[in-house]
Amino acid sequence: MKKKQLHVNRWLPEREKLVRETFIVPEEPGATVLQALLYIYEETDSTLAFRYSCRYLRCGLCGLQARGKPQLACRTKLAGVNEIAPLPRLPLLRDLVVDRAAYFSTIQGLSLYPVGPAAEPPVILREDPLHRNLMACLECLCCVASCPAYCFGEPCFAGPYLFIKLGQLHLDPRDMADRKGQAQEWGIKRCRGCEKCVCPNGVRLKETIILLSP
Numbered sequence: 001m002k003k004k005q006l007h008v009n010r011w012l013p014e015r016e017k018l019v020r021e022t023f024i025v026p027e028e029p030g031a032t033v034l035q036a037l038l039y040i041y042e043e044t045d046s047t048l049a050f051r052y053s054c055r056y057l058r059c060g061l062c063g064l065q066a067r068g069k070p071q072l073a074c075r076t077k078l079a080g081v082n083e084i085a086p087l088p089r090l091p092l093l094r095d096l097v098v099d100r101a102a103y104f105s106t107i108q109g110l111s112l113y114p115v116g117p118a119a120e121p122p123v124i125l126r127e128d129p130l131h132r133n134l135m136a137c138l139e140c141l142c143c144v145a146s147c148p149a150y151c152f153g154e155p156c157f158a159g160p161y162l163f164i165k166l167g168q169l170h171l172d173p174r175d176m177a178d179r180k181g182q183a184q185e186w187g188i189k190r191c192r193g194c195e196k197c198v199c200p201n202g203v204r205l206k207e208t209i210i211l212l213s214p
Contacts, residue, residue, distance in 0.1 A: 002028070003024050003026050004024070004027045004078075004082075005022050005023070005082065006023050006024075006025050006040075006078075006081070006083070006084070007020055007022050007082060007084070008020070008022075008023060008048070008083075008084055008095075008096070009086070010048070010094075010095040011086055011092040011093075011094060011095055011096075011097075012095075013092070013093070013094055020083075023036075023040045023044055024044075025039050026039060027078055027079065030077065031077070032074055032075065032076060032077060032078055033064070033073040033074075033077075033078055033081055033084060034073035036078050037050050037073060048096075049094045049095035049096060050062070050073070050096040050097060051097055052074060054074055059074075059138050059140075060072070060138030060139050060201075061140070062074050062140075063087050063098075063141060063142045063200075064086060065084060065088060065145070066083075067081060069146060069198055070087055070140075070141075070142035070143075070145040070198060070200070071142065072140060072142070072200045072201075075200060087141060087142065087144075087145035088145050089144065089147065089150050089152060090141060090144065090145055091103070091152055098141070102152070103144070103152065103158075106158055107158050107162055107165075110162075111177060112166075113169075114169065114174040114175040115175055115176055115177040116175055116176030117176075128171045130167070130204065130207055130208070130211065131167075131172065133202070133203060134167050134168045134203060134204075134208060135168060136201050136202065136203055137164050137165075137168075137203050138201050139161070140200065140201070141161060142199065142200050143159065143160035143164070143197045143203070143205060144158075144159035144161050144197075146196060146197045146198045147159045147160055147197045148196055149191070149194065156186055157186060157190060159197075160191065160205055160208075162186055163183055163186075163191065163205075163208055163209060163212055164203060166179040167208040167211055167212055170212060171211075179212065180212050180213075180214065183212040184214060188209060189213070191213075192213060
């Protein structure tokens, strides 16, 4: 069986630094980075911390940095990947695990759900194609990790993920809140002309920014 070296940058909270470790992993045809991580955990080092939830219908948890950009470990082929690291620009807990709760706490209180009086749905519901696309968001936070303007802890700018949520609601006929106004309050002007955020699931970020911009 063909094998390769995989360098893993692990965040060690007790030392407050990333430490690069090298593991030998099998490189079978079509193998993914997630399979390599599972191999390391099961065969080499059971202390390696990473997230995934493919079998529990909670996709989007295995985001990490590979080939120089945020990607999903379960979809990223191991071939050509020599080094991985936790998602950048987000607070870290341990090894490859980012503190998702800390990020989501920064946008609490924004009513990210349909706001308005209850009403009977229309007899024929015509969903906007962009809304359908935005609903494919996996909440993996790869878009936030790839945003050069985002810095955790900075008030009033939560990065592209928030604008995806606001875009979903703006296109939801049940929602009566001013989502464009919220987007402006949360710094969407920083995003215009940037186009550097990425989504591994094909969410159309550029169109969302245009949609919510004044």
